[in-house]
Amino acid sequence: MTNMTDADGFPILPDDPDTDVDDPARAPIAVPDYPEDFRAGFVCLLGRPNTGKSTLTNALVGTKIAITSGRPETTRHNVRGVVSRPDSQLVLVDTPGFHRPRTLLGKRLNDLVRETLAGVDVIAFCIPAGDKIGPGDRLIARELADLGKPVVAVVTKTDTVSRPKLAQQLLAVSELGDWADIVPVSALKGEQIDVLQEVLTSHLPPSPPLYPTDSVTDEPQAVMVGELVREAALERLRDELPHSLAVVVDEIVDPATAEHAGRIKGTGNRLQVRVSLLVERDSQKAIVIGRGGANLKAIGTEARRGIQQLLGRKVYLDLHVRTLKDWQSDPKALAKLGF
Numbered sequence: 214m215t216n217m218t219d220a221d222g223f224p225i226l227p228d229d230p231d232t233d234v235d236d237p238a239r240a241p242i243a244v245p246d247y248p249e250d251f252r253a254g255f256v257c258l259l260g261r262p263n264t265g266k267s268t269l270t271n272a273l274v275g276t277k278i279a280i281t282s283g284r285p286e287t288t289r290h291n292v293r294g295v296v297s298r299p300d301s302q303l304v305l306v307d308t309p310g311f312h313r314p315r316t317l318l319g320k321r322l323n324d325l326v327r328e329t330l331a332g333v334d335v336i337a338f339c340i341p342a343g344d345k346i347g348p349g350d351r352l353i354a355r356e357l358a359d360l361g362k363p364v365v366a367v368v369t370k371t372d373t374v375s376r377p378k379l380a381q382q383l384l385a386v387s388e389l390g391d392w393a394d395i396v397p398v399s400a401l402k403g404e405q406i407d408v409l410q411e412v413l414t415s416h417l418p419p420s421p422p423l424y425p426t427d428s429v430t431d432e433p434q435a436v437m438v439g440e441l442v443r444e445a446a447l448e449r450l451r452d453e454l455p456h457s458l459a460v461v462v463d464e465i466v467d468p469a470t471a472e473h474a475g476r477i478k479g480t481g482n483r484l485q486v487r488v489s490l491l492v493e494r495d496s497q498k499a500i501v502i503g504r505g506g507a508n509l510k511a512i513g514t515e516a517r518r519g520i521q522q523l524l525g526r527k528v529y530l531d532l533h534v535r536t537l538k539d540w541q542s543d544p545k546a547l548a549k550l551g552f
């Protein structure tokens with residue numbers, strides 16, 4: 214390594230002819246010194262909806278970055294978290310659930326999953342300890358067998374079953390495919406998380422760190438803010454609006470640095486966050502707003518709490534409900550929403 218450093222004190226790395234410059238995610242970044250045997254790479258958490266992928270991502274990274282909820286299919290973005298340790302860096306890609314395409318949105322999600330898998334070093338296939346292995350799991354196992362990548366079978370939610378049941382499930386999972394390893398974990402209780410970290414890291418290639426070693430996620434702040442709002446909305450609306458809700462962060466204005474400082478009266482130095490909740494029909498708009506605005510108020514309160522925790526400062530959250538007709542089946546609308 215060279216002794217030259219940039220303005221922030223990071224060493225400036227020499228050009229590396231082996232670097233795949235076409236893939237920005239693989240390009241080395243300037244980082245403080247790292248050991249020669251450092252390992253780094255991407256891991257993708259995969260599994261049917263509701264198998265605990267988001268919760269496990271959060272447990273591995275140690276900070277809330279992916280959304281979780283009791284409802285299936287809540288993860289629409291590939292949220293990445295970075296686990297940095299002295300000898301390794303694990304970049305987590307939390308994928309949307311694998312499911313049969315219903316709307317165009319469903320189809321896009323599956324394409325996204327396959328695209329994601331092509332670029333990772335190791336795959337973690339999540340199967341809950343208490344769920345019977347079904348056709349969905351077999352479908353995923355078949356797809357994974359052809360990839361030629363190491364797959365670690367992760368038996369999740371071990372706190373929900375007895376020891377004998379867990380032993381049975383481990384046996385059933387071992388018969389489902391040819392796994393590099395099988396690791397039982399409870400993300401909720403924090404059990405075996407370190408073991409899973411070790412096992413996943415063992416499948417990473419030798420590589421310099423891929424991200425600054427202090428970063429938790431590479432998701433733009435706005436996406437994380439949007440996910441927190443969507444999580445709060447899904448929790449509040451339960452069965453009323455399963456899949457027709459999208460969230461767009463219109464604007465995040467910091468009065469301390471913005472040119473038009475203090476645009477909203479009475480909000481002081483709070484960060485001003487404007488978010489639109491998009492529904493497909495006007496009737497759904499009424500549901501989101503609720504009687505006397507009760508739903509919107511509750512969603513705002515819950516989301517603001519999460520955003521303040523995430524950003525570590527007071528936030529003024531401005532929520533709008535808008536109708537964008539049939540957004541789930543409109544490719545232009547989908548592209549605009551980042552799908």
Ligand SMILES: Nc1nc2c(ncn2[C@@H]2O[C@H](COP(=O)(O)OP(=O)(O)OP(=O)(O)O)[C@@H](O)[C@H]2O)c(=O)[nH]1
Nearest residue numbers: 262263264265266267268285286287288370400401
């Ligand atoms: N008891 C228990 N519950 C868990 C555990 N991990 C996740 N859960 C619960 O299982 C449900 C689904 O978890 P998620 O992490 O949202 O699952 P997911 O696979 O990311 O779901 P999708 O985003 O729909 O694909 C939530 O209610 C979690 O609280 C665990 O270790 N133990």
